[in-house]
Amino acid sequence: MLDRRIFREIDWPTILLMVVIYLIGLVFVHSAIYYQASHYIWRQIAWLVVSLLALLISLLIDYKVLLSFSLPLYIFMNIILLGLLFFGRLVANTRSWIVLGPFQVQPSELTKIVVVLLLARILSEYKEDLMSFRAFVVSSTVVGIPVMLTALQPDLGTALTYLPVLLSAYILAGMRKKYLVIILVVSCLVGFLGWNYGLKDYQKKRIETLLNPGHDPRGSGYQLRQSKIAIGSGGLTGKGYHKGTQSQLRFLPARHTDFIMAVIGEELGFLGIFIVFGIYFLFLYRLFSTVSVSPDRAGVYIAFLSAMLIGCQFLINVMMIVGLFPITGIPVPLLSYGGSSLLANFLVCGLVINVRMRRFAFI
Amino acid sequence: MARIYEDLSRIIKRSKATLYLLILILFLLLLFYWKIQVLDHEKYWKMAEANRLRELTILAPRGLILDRQRVVLADNSPGFKVSLIREGIKDYQSVIDRISSLLEIDKEELKNRIERYRFLPAFEPVVIKDNLRLDEVALIEARKEEFPELRLEVEPKRFYPFDQAAAHLLGYLQEVSVDEIKANPERRWHGGEMVGKAGLEKQYNDYLTGQDGKLVEMVDSLGYSRGEVNRIEPQKGKDLILAIDFDLQKRAEELLQDKEGAIVALDPRSGECLVWASSPAFDPNRFITRFSPGEWLSIINDPGKPLENRVIRGLYSPGSIFKIVMALTALDTGVITENTTFYCSGTVEIYGKEFSCWFKPGHGSLNLPEAIKNSCNVYFYNLGKRININTIASHARLLGLGQKTGVDMPGEKEGLVPSSDWKRKVLGQAWFPGETISVAIGQGPLLVTPLQIAAMTACVANRGISIIPKLVKTKEGEVERKKVDLAPDIFEKVIEGMWRSVNDGGTGHGAYQPGFDICGKTGSTQIVSRETAERLAQKGGEVKKAHSWFTGFAPRTNPQIVVTVLIEYGGMGGQTAAPIAGEIFKMYREKYVRQKNISGN
Numbered sequence: 035m036l037d038r039r040i041f042r043e044i045d046w047p048t049i050l051l052m053v054v055i056y057l058i059g060l061v062f063v064h065s066a067i068y069y070q071a072s073h074y075i076w077r078q079i080a081w082l083v084v085s086l087l088a089l090l091i092s093l094l095i096d097y098k099v100l101l102s103f104s105l106p107l108y109i110f111m112n113i114i115l116l117g118l119l120f121f122g123r124l125v126a127n128t129r130s131w132i133v134l135g136p137f138q139v140q141p142s143e144l145t146k147i148v149v150v151l152l153l154a155r156i157l158s159e160y161k162e163d164l165m166s167f168r169a170f171v172v173s174s175t176v177v178g179i180p181v182m183l184t185a186l187q188p189d190l191g192t193a194l195t196y197l198p199v200l201l202s203a204y205i206l207a208g209m210r211k212k213y214l215v216i217i218l219v220v221s222c223l224v225g226f227l228g229w230n231y232g233l234k235d236y237q238k239k240r241i242e243t244l245l246n247p248g249h250d251p252r253g254s255g256y257q258l259r260q261s262k263i264a265i266g267s268g269g270l271t272g273k274g275y276h277k278g279t280q281s282q283l284r285f286l287p288a289r290h291t292d293f294i295m296a297v298i299g300e301e302l303g304f305l306g307i308f309i310v311f312g313i314y315f316l317f318l319y320r321l322f323s324t325v326s327v328s329p330d331r332a333g334v335y336i337a338f339l340s341a342m343l344i345g346c347q348f349l350i351n352v353m354m355i356v357g358l359f360p361i362t363g364i365p366v367p368l369l370s371y372g373g374s375s376l377l378a379n380f381l382v383c384g385l386v387i388n389v390r391m392r393r394f395a396f397i
Numbered sequence: 398m399a400r401i402y403e404d405l406s407r408i409i410k411r412s413k414a415t416l417y418l419l420i421l422i423l424f425l426l427l428l429f430y431w432k433i434q435v436l437d438h439e440k441y442w443k444m445a446e447a448n449r450l451r452e453l454t455i456l457a458p459r460g461l462i463l464d465r466q467r468v469v470l471a472d473n474s475p476g477f478k479v480s481l482i483r484e485g486i487k488d489y490q491s492v493i494d495r496i497s498s499l500l501e502i503d504k505e506e507l508k509n510r511i512e513r514y515r516f517l518p519a520f521e522p523v524v525i526k527d528n529l530r531l532d533e534v535a536l537i538e539a540r541k542e543e544f545p546e547l548r549l550e551v552e553p554k555r556f557y558p559f560d561q562a563a564a565h566l567l568g569y570l571q572e573v574s575v576d577e578i579k580a581n582p583e584r585r586w587h588g589g590e591m592v593g594k595a596g597l598e599k600q601y602n603d604y605l606t607g608q609d610g611k612l613v614e615m616v617d618s619l620g621y622s623r624g625e626v627n628r629i630e631p632q633k634g635k636d637l638i639l640a641i642d643f644d645l646q647k648r649a650e651e652l653l654q655d656k657e658g659a660i661v662a663l664d665p666r667s668g669e670c671l672v673w674a675s676s677p678a679f680d681p682n683r684f685i686t687r688f689s690p691g692e693w694l695s696i697i698n699d700p701g702k703p704l705e706n707r708v709i710r711g712l713y714s715p716g717s718i719f720k721i722v723m724a725l726t727a728l729d730t731g732v733i734t735e736n737t738t739f740y741c742s743g744t745v746e747i748y749g750k751e752f753s754c755w756f757k758p759g760h761g762s763l764n765l766p767e768a769i770k771n772s773c774n775v776y777f778y779n780l781g782k783r784i785n786i787n788t789i790a791s792h793a794r795l796l797g798l799g800q801k802t803g804v805d806m807p808g809e810k811e812g813l814v815p816s817s818d819w820k821r822k823v824l825g826q827a828w829f830p831g832e833t834i835s836v837a838i839g840q841g842p843l844l845v846t847p848l849q850i851a852a853m854t855a856c857v858a859n860r861g862i863s864i865i866p867k868l869v870k871t872k873e874g875e876v877e878r879k880k881v882d883l884a885p886d887i888f889e890k891v892i893e894g895m896w897r898s899v900n901d902g903g904t905g906h907g908a909y910q911p912g913f914d915i916c917g918k919t920g921s922t923q924i925v926s927r928e929t930a931e932r933l934a935q936k937g938g939e940v941k942k943a944h945s946w947f948t949g950f951a952p953r954t955n956p957q958i959v960v961t962v963l964i965e966y967g968g969m970g971g972q973t974a975a976p977i978a979g980e981i982f983k984m985y986r987e988k989y990v991r992q993k994n995i996s997g998n
Contacts (some may be wrong), residue, residue, distance in 0.1 A: 070950060122546055134554045152453055161403070163407045163408065165688075202415070203994075205407075205415055206408050206411050208411075209654070229943055241555055256487070260448075262433065262441065263441050263444045263445050263448065264445070265433055265434060265441070266433045266437050266440065266441025266442070266445075267438070267441040267442045267444065267445035268434055268438075269434055269435065269438040269442065269448075270434065270435050270438070273829055279445055279448070279449040280448065281448055282615040282619050283448070283615070283616070283623065285448050285449075285618040285619040299430070299434065303434060304430060304431060304434040304435055307427070307430050307434065308427065308858075311423060311426075314423075315420065315423060318416070318419065318763060319416070319420075322412065322413075325409055325412040325413075326409050326412075326413075330403060331406075331408070332407060333560070334405055334408050334409065335408075337410045338408075338415075339497070339810060341416075342415070345419050346757075347421070349419070349422060349426070352426055352430075353426065356429060356430070356433060358426075358429070374888075374950065
C-alpha cells in the first residue's frame with residue numbers, strides 16, 4: 035500500500051514554511067516571557083516533535099481513508115466535548131482542557147480537523163455546483179454541534195474559529211440567496227439570545243470596547259489599549275528584541291499566546307509585522323494552491339476548508355489586537371504558544387499536504 | 398484519472414476568488430498597521446513611556462526655626478506615611494476594602510480622601526495615612542507584595558520640641574487645601590502636602606519650604622518598581638533665625654499660665670521682638686499628627702479661643718494706656734505745658750454730666766507728670782474737654798494706633814481710632830463732645846492690639862522714632878526707623894510721668910525693679926461702665942473684672958526693652974499686669990544688662 039513515490043511527493047515547502055512560522059513564534063515567546071522562558075520553550079519544542087510525528091503519521095493514511103472514518107471520529111469527538119462539560123476540570127474558568135500528565139490537550143482544537151473532514155465528505159457527495167437545502171442544513175448542523183458544545187465550556191474564542199470553516203463551506207458549495215436570509219435570521223436570533231442570556235459580562239464588555247475603545251481604559255479596554263500601545267510604540271523598526279517595554283514590563287496581556295503579534299510589532303516594529311505577513315501570505319498561497327491540483331471534489335473541500343481555517347484565524351487575530359475585532363482569545367496558528375493548538379494546526383496542514391501528495395491517482 | 402470524471406472548475410474558481418479576497422484583506426490590514434506603527438507612532442510611544450515611567454516627589458525637609466541663641470523651636474523628625482498610587486488600580490472598591498481592613502481606616506473616610514485628590518494625575522501618590530506606628534510600618538512592609546498600590550515613605554516631619562511654647566508665634570502646618578492647589582497650578586503639588594497655615598510657618602512658608610527632589614523609576618504593569626532611572630536630591634528649606642529670646646519667652650508663658658492674655662517684648666532700637674506670648678495656647682504638633690474631629694471641635698469651640706493670636710488679633714480698649722497719647726497730644730497742641738495743673742476732687746462735671754476718677758477721694762491739684770503717675774482720670778477729662786476728637790485721632794495714628802504695625806506675621810488686625818468722620822460713616826451720626834471725654838481715658842470705641850501698644854511704647858522710648866516690629870533677626874542696616882512729627886522734648890515730659898508711675902509710688906509700682914530704670918503706664922479697661930458695675934455690685938450680681946494692661950520700657954535713657962502685658966479680666970493694671978511686666982524686666986536685666994556690666998568691668 036505504501037508507495038515510496040508518495041514520500042517524494044510530500045510538500046516540503048509547506049512544512050518548511052510551517053516550521054519557520056513556528057520558529058518565529060518560539061523566538062518571541064522567549065522574549066514575551068523570558069523570566070520563565072525555558073520552561074515554556076522546552077514544552078513548546080516537545081510539542082513540535084509531537085506535532086511533526088503526528089503530521090508524518092497522518093500523511094501515511096490516504097485522506098480518502100480518513101474521510102471514510104470521519105463520521106465515527108466526529109461522533110467520538112463530540113462525546114468527548116460533551117463529557118468535558120460535565121467532567122472537565124476548570125482551567126482558567128473554562129472546561130476546555132484534558133490534562134494528560136505534563137500536557138494539556140484542548141479537544142475543541144482537534145475537533146476542527148474532524149469537522150473539516152466530515153464537511154468535505156458530505157459536501158463532496160453532492161455533485162452540483164449549487165448547494166441544496168439538505169446540504170445547507172446538514173453542513174450547518176455538523177458545525178453547529180461542536181460550536182455549541184465549545185461555546186458552553188465556555189470558550190467563545192475557539193468556538194468562533196469554527197465559523198470561518200462553515201462560511202468557507204457555504205462559499206465553496208455554492209451559496210443561494212435564500213440561505214443567506216436564513217443565516218441572517220438565525221444569527222440575529224442567536225445574537226439576541228446570546229447577548230441576553232448566553233454571554234458573560236466580560237464578553238459583552240469586550241464587544242462594547244470594540245465599538246467604543248476609549249471607554250473605560252482600565253477595565254475591558256485595558257487589553258486592547260495596551261496592545262495598541264505596544265504595536266504603535268514599536269514604530270518602523272521596533273524597540274529591539276527583548277527591549278519592548280510593554281511586553282517586558284508586562285503591560286501586555288497574554289503576551290505569549292493571543293498577543294504574540296503585538297510583541298513582534300513592538301520589538302521589531304512595522305518591518306517585523308511586514309515579514310510575518312509576508313511569510314503568512316506565502317504559506318496561505320501555498321495551501322490554497324493545493325485546491326487547484328486536487329484529484330477530486332473531496333480533496334478540493336479539504337484543502338480549501340483547511341486553508342481557510344488557518345487563514346481566518348490569522349486574520350481575526352491580527353484584527354483583534356488592533357481593535358478591528360472583539361478580543362476573543364484566538365491565537366495565531368503556529369505562531370502562538372500552545373501545544374494542542376500547534377498539534378491541531380499541524381494536522382490541519384497535514385490534510386492539505388495529504389491531498390497534494392496524492393494528486394496523481396496511484397490506484 | 399479521477400479528474401476526468403469530475404468538473405471541479407467552478408469550485409476551484411470560487412476558491413481562487415476567496416483567496417484573492419483574503420489577500421486584499423491582508424493588504425488593507427498591512428496599511429492599517431502602517432498607520433498605527435508609523436503614522437501614529439509618536440502618540441503611542443508617549444503612551445508607552447507614560448506606562449513605563451513613574452515620577453515621584455522626594456519631599457525636602459522644611460527649614461528650621463531657631464531663636465536668637467539658636468535654640469531650635471521648629472525641628473524635623475522622620476515620619477512614616479503610606480500613600481496610594483491610583484495608577485494601577487482597576488477595581489477601586491476591592492482595593493479600598495482591603496486597605497481599610499489592613500490599616501484600620503474607615504472605608505468612607507478613605508474613599509473621600511482618594512476622591513478629594515481625584516484631579517491630580519493618577520501616578521501622583523495620595524497620602525492615606527501618616528504618622529504610622531512602627532508596628533503598622535512592619536505590617537505594610539510585610540505585605541507589600543499583596544498591596545502593590547501602596548507606597549511606604551519616610552519623610553521629614555515637622556516637630557516642635559517645646560510643644561505649646563511659642564505656639565502662636567510659630568503657627569502650624571496643615572494639609573494644603575484644594576483651593577490653594579488650584580490657586581497655584583504651576584507648582585507641582587502632591588496630595589497631603591503640609592503647608593504653613595498660621596504664624597511664622599505661614600508668613601515664611603516659601604522661605605522655609607525646600608526644593609523637592611524627584612525620583613523617576615521604571616515600573617511594571619502591577620506598579621512594582623523595576624529600578625531607578627533618574628534621581629534629583631531634595632534641597633532643604635532655609636533656616637529662619639528669630640529675634641525671639643526663648644528664655645524670656647518661656648518665662649512670659651509661665652507668667653501667663655492659667656490666664657488669658659498676651660505678653661510682647663521688643664527692642665525699641667530695632668523693633669526686634671524678644672517675647673511673643675499669647676495664652677491660652679495649643680500644641681502645634683497636634684496639627685501634624687492630625688486631629689480627630691472631636692479634638693478639633695473642642696479647640697474651635699473653646700471659649701478661651703486658644704488658636705487666636707492675641708498679640709496681633711486681640712482687640713482691647715487701651716484704657717489708661719491711652720493717657721500717653723492724650724498727654725502727647727495736649728503738649729504738642731500747646732493746650733497745656735508740663736506745669737499746667739488741674740484739680741481732682743474725685744469727680745468732675747463736664748457738659749452737665751458727672752465723670753468720676755478711679756480714686757474716689759480725689760488726687761487734689763496735680764501737674765502732668767503727677768497725673769500720669771497716678772493715672773488721674775479727672776486731669777485727662779479736662780484735656781478731653783479742650784481737644785478735638787480729630788486732633789486726638791490724628792495723634793493716635795501718628796503713634797501707630799488704628800493701623801497695622803506691619804509686623805512679619807499674618808492676620809494682624811488694625812484696631813480702631815474713632816473720629817468724627819468715622820462716626821458719620823459707620824453710625825451716620827455726628828460726634829458728641831461728651832464722647833471725647835471717654836476717649837480721653839481710653840474708653841469709648843477705641844480698640845488696640847497689644848503689639849500696637851508695644852510699638853507705640855517703643856516710639857515713646859525712642860523719643861519720637863517709630864520702628865516696625867520684626868520677628869526675624871535683622872541686620873542693622875535693614876532696620877526701618879521713622880521720625881514721628883513730634884518734638885522730642887515733649888516725650889521727655891511724658892516719660893517723666895511714666896518713670897514716676899513705676900519708681901515713685903504710682904500705679905505702675907508693681908513693675909518696679911531695683912537698679913533698673915523702668916518707665917511704664919498701667920491701664921485697666923472697664924468691660925462694663927463703672928456706674929453699671931456699682932449698680933450690679935449693690936444688687937449682689939457678679940462683676941466681671943476689667944482687663945489689665947501694663948506697658949513700659951527700660952532703662953529710661955537709651956532704652957533696650959519694651960514690655961507690654963495684657964491680662965484679660967486681670968483687674969486693675971497695677972495689680973496684675975505690672976508685676977508680670979516687672980518679672981520680664983527683671984529677667985531681661987539679669988540676662989543682658991548685668992552680664993554686660995560684668996564683662997565691661
